[in-house]
Amino acid sequence: MPAALAAVLLATGAPAPAATTDPGAAPAGTPPAGTAPAGTAPADGGPGTAPPVLGALDAAAPAPGPVGLARALDPLLADPDLGPAVSATVVDAATGRPLFRRSGDVPRIPASVTKVVTAAAVLRALGPDAVLRTSVVPGARDGSLVLVGGGDPLLTAREREPGALRPASLVDLADATAAVLRERRGAAGGPAPVALAVDDRLFSGPGAAPSWKPSYVGDGEVAPVAALAADHGLARPGTGDDARVGDPALAAGESFAALLRERGVPVRGAVRRAAAPAGAQPLAEVASPPVSALVERMLQASDNDVAEALARHAAVAEGAAADFAGAGATTTGALREEVADLGPAAGRLRLLDGSGLSRGNRLTSDAVALLLAEAGDAGDGRPLEALLPGLPVAGFSGTLATRYLEGPARSGAGLVRAKTGSLSGVTTLAGQVVDARGRLLTFAVLADDVTDAYGARAALDRVVAAVAACACG
Template structure:
């Protein structure tokens, strides 16, 4: 049992001595469940943790050593492993009972209790000028403690929770992004981008892997040879998206130009996560890589690939499919993957038949959040990744997104929970909580980091076994490491508190 929970053992022993024989029988089951749940949670995090990496400078080193876990590139195969066992082990809304009281649910903490525990920590100067807080009981959806919770602030990367909620609501967790090759005549083919930034040109292994450009070339070459075609010209179609490919932040190691056709997120090195040099022309690079793969398979490609549009009803020669949205959303959250954030924003727009650009995506995400019954006062969605400082989101919205995701009424949103980094184990929280035994393995949260902006939103199971969600947002910070540590202490305090 983790050291941070040793106080629970002492509490159980003291109460055990005072209990009746009947009470002891009930308590024994609860105590064993608690210990077993924590052990299973730790093992699950290590063995089946979700996607991992990082995106911003402050998070780069924390994620550099992580390897992603996968999904599958073919429709109809099993959903990839995620961190769902962690949530199940630690508890779910409405399932925790008070020792000796049958099925009566443990009450949530009180606002007064949480205020006593959190307000001294909120005085930490590392938290900057503006601090907004929302702590919500996941079972009832009621906010039990808040500080300016409805005040919209720059969210940084925690906006990906809203992006994920919107695309899962619009498309469903099993939806896959498809990259195709179609015939544009007897000796001309077009590579059609489907908006999958995880499409890879690297060798893949095993049944659960991203969509493979090599497999697409295999299928295309076979189809051409069956038709007696050995020489083609190649075009590439990026018409799925509209508007500028450039994010308002400009060229940046954290994000490639936003295009529906790219391989390995436009990375120019061998990395598969975190900041990296990016291509200025990821679509053209993908097409040139595809042309080389066709040549390697005995199909001559005339000249250089050129931009083109696939005609309506064009015959499909081959296609590959991304992992399901459940896996892509998990990766986006755990890895804080900006390229996926922008791709999924546009998928939300396409599902709503809006322009697949920054503005159309922002409107589509906002509409989906409204349809979920979420509070939208002051909300502005300017992008899907959180890199744009024009984004504005209140802490109350982030908390309620997580409430919906934890609810059995919205199973399609569960990847928002399973994709959260686990403190001390995965993703952008892997290198945090090293000296915090209370929060390690218990706090699950999405991080957000921009210069002067730090945020943290996620879930904990408190000392009484109640599932709570929280959102902490700060602006005006000058010490990123100090701000992160202060946010981590807040989340750990909620986890360690019955607070009634």
């Protein structure tokens, strides 16, 4: 457990956008700024490290008693603002033993708490240090190039300023590609004209889930899922406009063509789709930050685009179809494998996407709280340990930055680290909390029949703050 305890005491994270009225969906915007070397190396850097903010842990502190926890939590869970359908589970992180359960085996809509499961699945499948590469390879015809998408959800087509998180850039890729073409041309002069195609076949299936509201893409909640996309698929990045392009891969290709032209490489004709030749070696490539940094971005900002890409990467790594069905089966399967003894409820778990936008998703509070306990017990170097630093800290970071700042919930500020979730009629929260005696606990609270979103959020925060304040015997 020592490594897990150390991880909990660090509040890591690049600054994330503020939460929208729906914290389950990241506000659209440009990827975090930064710089990265052109060419082949992974983007240098990742999340920065903030000072410790969570309370001191005491490995010798006793776990709270189930009776005391029930006495503290039962009245708060009965708050009418949480509605009639609420589940809650509290687990001792050191032992994995449930200490409090209320309808913990009842499947409910998890909203963006789904991203906790997505994080676990991709960390298991790829490991925290893997990077996602976007490359340019020679096409099948002379004088043709293919821009190959590697499913990097933070790829940008813009110049970047120094920052903690350093996304890969098509600007760097264009620089490196133009340099290679000039070198090959040699004394003959500048680069010869090229035809450009895009290959986004790493992912398959529709760009929008059948279970999503038809308005999600149009409203800017998420872009069509694609293995090649720049700037979150935004039509006008950097303007504050959330509108997304209809075909992110072709739009990224057009941006790359414009960058090549700016560097003296004539691009003839329109950008089209074409398969990269089998075994083609990259002329140039750029790499994303490590998966651990992408997971942190996803959890801090509740970034739907990152979540959908990471769920598909988990599916690809496990040999499943890289579509919504394959990704959902992969993430659900990872949860069942990590958390044993869920009983009959294990068969009722279901994920139809990686972000939590689908109202058809079903998780139990038992499964999520126990998964977080497994992540906290990954001190033997298991990949799930990288999940925990990405969770927002109450009153300090991510989608919890403006919560736990007043009223009874203030006792949880700095002591709660959790993933938020919100859809119409759904309010959820799952993470870790340090209690009044210094014991580390994990929890999940899922309410999926609420009528007042703000009231439900405040009520939920009071529940978790009560765990932080509890010295329950």
